[in-house]
Amino acid sequence: MDLALDLHRFHFAFTITFHYLFVQLTLGLALLIFLLKTLALKTGEEHYNEAARFWAKIFAVNFALGVVTGIPMEFQFGTNWSRFSKAAGGVIGHTLAMEGLYAFFLESSFLGLLLFGEKILGRTGHWLAAMAVWLGSWLSGYLIVATNAWMQRPTGYRLGANGEIQLESWWSLVFNEWAFWQYTHTITGGVITGAFVMSGVGALYLLLKKHEEFARTFLRLGVTVGIIASIVALFPTGDQQGMLVARHQPATLAAMEAHFTTGEAAPMFILGQPDVERKKIDNPFLVPGMLSFITSKRWDAEVKGLDAFPQDQWPTHIPLLYYSFHIMVGLGTIFIAVMALSFLQLRRGRLFETRPLLWALLLAAPLPYVANTAGWMTAELGRQPWLIHGLMRTAEGSSAHVSSGNAMFTLLGFMGMYTLLLMLGLFMIWREIEHGPGGHAARESSAAPAPAVGD
Amino acid sequence: MLPILWFWIVAVMIAMYVVLDGFDLGAGIVHLAVAKTDEERRMVLRSIGPVWDGNEVWLLAGGGTLYFAFPPLYASSFSGFYLPLMMVLWLLILRGTSVEFRSHIRNAVWRPMWDVIFSLASTLLAVFFGAALGNVVRGVPLNKDGEFFLPLWTNFQPGADAGILDWYTILVGVFSLLTLTQHGALWVAHKTENAVQERSRRTARLAWYGVVLLTVVVTIASFSIQPKLAESFARWPAGYVFPALAVASLAGVFVFSRKGEDGKAFLASALYIVGMLTSVVFGVFPMVLPANSDPSLSLTIYNASAPEYGLRVGLGWYIPGALIAAGYFWFLYRRFAGKVRMEAEGY
Numbered sequence: 001m002d003l004a005l006d007l008h009r010f011h012f013a014f015t016i017t018f019h020y021l022f023v024q025l026t027l028g029l030a031l032l033i034f035l036l037k038t039l040a041l042k043t044g045e046e047h048y049n050e051a052a053r054f055w056a057k058i059f060a061v062n063f064a065l066g067v068v069t070g071i072p073m074e075f076q077f078g079t080n081w082s083r084f085s086k087a088a089g090g091v092i093g094h095t096l097a098m099e100g101l102y103a104f105f106l107e108s109s110f111l112g113l114l115l116f117g118e119k120i121l122g123r124t125g126h127w128l129a130a131m132a133v134w135l136g137s138w139l140s141g142y143l144i145v146a147t148n149a150w151m152q153r154p155t156g157y158r159l160g161a162n163g164e165i166q167l168e169s170w171w172s173l174v175f176n177e178w179a180f181w182q183y184t185h186t187i188t189g190g191v192i193t194g195a196f197v198m199s200g201v202g203a204l205y206l207l208l209k210k211h212e213e214f215a216r217t218f219l220r221l222g223v224t225v226g227i228i229a230s231i232v233a234l235f236p237t238g239d240q241q242g243m244l245v246a247r248h249q250p251a252t253l254a255a256m257e258a259h260f261t262t263g264e265a266a267p268m269f270i271l272g273q274p275d276v277e278r279k280k281i282d283n284p285f286l287v288p289g290m291l292s293f294i295t296s297k298r299w300d301a302e303v304k305g306l307d308a309f310p311q312d313q314w315p316t317h318i319p320l321l322y323y324s325f326h327i328m329v330g331l332g333t334i335f336i337a338v339m340a341l342s343f344l345q346l347r348r349g350r351l352f353e354t355r356p357l358l359w360a361l362l363l364a365a366p367l368p369y370v371a372n373t374a375g376w377m378t379a380e381l382g383r384q385p386w387l388i389h390g391l392m393r394t395a396e397g398s399s400a401h402v403s404s405g406n407a408m409f410t411l412l413g414f415m416g417m418y419t420l421l422l423m424l425g426l427f428m429i430w431r432e433i434e435h436g437p438g439g440h441a442a443r444e445s446s447a448a449p450a451p452a453v454g455d
Numbered sequence: 456m457l458p459i460l461w462f463w464i465v466a467v468m469i470a471m472y473v474v475l476d477g478f479d480l481g482a483g484i485v486h487l488a489v490a491k492t493d494e495e496r497r498m499v500l501r502s503i504g505p506v507w508d509g510n511e512v513w514l515l516a517g518g519g520t521l522y523f524a525f526p527p528l529y530a531s532s533f534s535g536f537y538l539p540l541m542m543v544l545w546l547l548i549l550r551g552t553s554v555e556f557r558s559h560i561r562n563a564v565w566r567p568m569w570d571v572i573f574s575l576a577s578t579l580l581a582v583f584f585g586a587a588l589g590n591v592v593r594g595v596p597l598n599k600d601g602e603f604f605l606p607l608w609t610n611f612q613p614g615a616d617a618g619i620l621d622w623y624t625i626l627v628g629v630f631s632l633l634t635l636t637q638h639g640a641l642w643v644a645h646k647t648e649n650a651v652q653e654r655s656r657r658t659a660r661l662a663w664y665g666v667v668l669l670t671v672v673v674t675i676a677s678f679s680i681q682p683k684l685a686e687s688f689a690r691w692p693a694g695y696v697f698p699a700l701a702v703a704s705l706a707g708v709f710v711f712s713r714k715g716e717d718g719k720a721f722l723a724s725a726l727y728i729v730g731m732l733t734s735v736v737f738g739v740f741p742m743v744l745p746a747n748s749d750p751s752l753s754l755t756i757y758n759a760s761a762p763e764y765g766l767r768v769g770l771g772w773y774i775p776g777a778l779i780a781a782g783y784f785w786f787l788y789r790r791f792a793g794k795v796r797m798e799a800e801g802y
Contacts, residue, residue: 069548074518093522093526097516100519101520108509109509112504167768399534401535406538410538
């Protein structure tokens with residue numbers, strides 16, 4: 001039983017983590033492409049259309065991989081978590097079905113028009129297609145986060161006679177307070193990924209001394225959006241999310257910070273290794289009172305430690321949860337620093353000549369992927385041992401009839417297939433970056449110098 | 456009342472999925488046979504290019520609707536059909552990847568490789584979906600908690616300890632393959648010209664004979680395996696309208712494809728699929744997943760539906776959402792009407 005449960009958990013964790021690598025770039029690029037199309041419409045400069053076309057091609061590869069890895073997610077609620085689905089499907093089925101009906105149809109219908117419809121739609125029509133793809137992907141994100149938010153903080157339900165969970169208020173499900181802050185924080189994370197990837201490609205081109213006019217556009221847009229998103233990720237969205245965790249999941253907060261003992265003026269550890277067995281932190285590097293301040297805006301407030309909760313309510317992987325949270329926060333701080341310096345230089349008109357900063361932007365481009373993954377691991381590991389916080393334990397939700405052997409078989413299948421998809425995706429995106437923007441105006445003809453999407 | 460309404464909504468969504476994704480699966484099945492050169496293969500891909508992704512969304516939207524309206528049915532069937540569903544997912548991944556990535560690189564290894572993957576995945580998906588339908592007709596060994604688990608195969612007999620694949624479900628799988636071959640070939644014929652159109656018409660004509668033969672064989676087999684079918688039609692003779700629709704449409708496919716009216720023949724094929732699916736749905740109603748262990752353990756629309764509040768409030772977002780989605784489809788298919796043009800932007 002335990003082995004099967006662990007496999008079901010890892011099955012979902014692996015497939016969702018992989019899926020989200022593509023989703024976060026989709027969320028960010030959808031906005032950035034819309035902004036490029038808006039600039040093109042306002043200035044009338046073909047340059048911005050050309051830039052939008054280049055990113056739309058990368059978006060298309062990334063989006064396709066997001067779609068094919070996303071389909072298994074909806075299936076797995078039933079295949080691997082049938083007891084959870086049977087109990088809670090009447091509630092979270094709403095947000096999941098709404099995603100299909102409102103967001104997927106919107107995205108799938110307009111993506112084709114964004115990619116191939118530039119001529120038939122005209123300037124304004126094509127701009128609207130870009131907006132539809134942007135709104136569709138962000139709406140999709142909201143409905144998924146609302147689903148997760150209900151599992152983090154269930155609202156608008158009551159328990160039936162046989163313990164089944166019944167929806168009582170659709171409004172509280174869809175407009176959960178938790179969903180609002182989790183969503184804004186998650187979306188901001190996606191925008192950070194998009195902004196860093198765009199800036200990173202711009203920096204790469206400048207360092208290589210090619211496509212320099214496009215590179216400057218990518219950097220201007222990427223850095224401007226990047227500094228805003230990096231700050232919003234910390235305040236207000238990250239801050240508010242932290243307060244919600246402190247209020248509704250106090251045991252999780254204690255575990256995230258490896259705060260073993262209840263006390264006033266609780267410190268925050270910047271570095272250090274939690275020793276759960278001995279209930280202490282090795283090699284601590286801390287800011288006194290910071291945890292108290294973050295959770296209640298008072299430096300001397302009391303913060304409950306893990307000792308205030310029975311051990312069967314502690315998250316099951318405390319060290320991993322602690323590291324996930326600290327990696328996310330640490331990288332978020334680095335993002336603010338890199339983007340603030342870049343933005344400063346951009347305002348002074350010197351960014352394009354500041355080679356160390358261009359190098360920093362290039363090397364930082366993969367880091368938002370790590371930060372976003374760590375952020376979701378914090379949310380999901382932090383919810384443990386609950387599947388629905390306070391209502392259903394993770395051990396009670398898996399498919400009882402799917403054996404460990406069958407779960408292992410499909411887990412290995414996904415691992416193999418996703419390894420191939422990752423290589424394929426990196427290869428296809430690298431080809432587009434290598435080829436660079438420009439030269440796609442006559443995309444419909446096979447006379448284009450290199451193969452194109454429209455080929 | 457509400458469970459019946461939602462039951463028909465889910466049934467219509469699944470029928471939409473089979474009719475719409477059915478033709479692009481069918482295009483994949485005939486891909487290698489009707490298109491020989493790279494130019495021709497791009498033509499087939501372009502005939503489904505802008506719509507296949509949206510067609511597939513009906514599977515997700517239908518699955519999501521099933522999830523919230525009938526949670527126990529979703530939970531039971533998805534975990535019980537664990538292995539074949541996972542394989543369907545892998546095939547969907549391979550198929551989507553091959554459509555999207557094939558034409559990025561012009562290369563004598565790259566493109567033929569994806570062509571074969573695309574066609575093979577489409578073919579296997581058609582067989583798997585048919586076998587799944589066969590399982591729903593035959594029934595599964597539900598226990599008292601409304602759960603079951605089926606291995607892929609046991610002794611290939613549709614008895615009490617049957618696997619997912621037995622001779623009956625394999626037969627339905629082959630039937631589904633032929634039906635979608637005809638459906639896809641008619642679509643490609645409707646969207647293309649010259650050699651590809653000619654080959655597609657020939658494929659559709661050949662497939663038609665197989666479809667007629669298997670319609671008879673599968674109907675006889677189904678009535679002998681699932682006694683509930685005969686019971687339903689005897690009790691409500693009005694239900695004969697569904698098989699009558701299927702038979703008339705199948706005759707329509709023959710007439711229109713002889714006349715070279717591919718578009719009408721395609722629509723007749725779509726109605727044939729709808730007629731067959733509604734016949735099955737009517738035949739097993741009100742069961743949604745029959746138990747072949749003990750019929751009283753079957754999942755029905757009454758014991759598998761969500762509570763009333765959820766079903767009622769669901770109508771509030773479902774109706775506008777479905778209307779908007781229908782609007783997108785109308786817009787997309789209108790933009791995309793007529794023969795495939797190779798000079799436009801696309802795959």
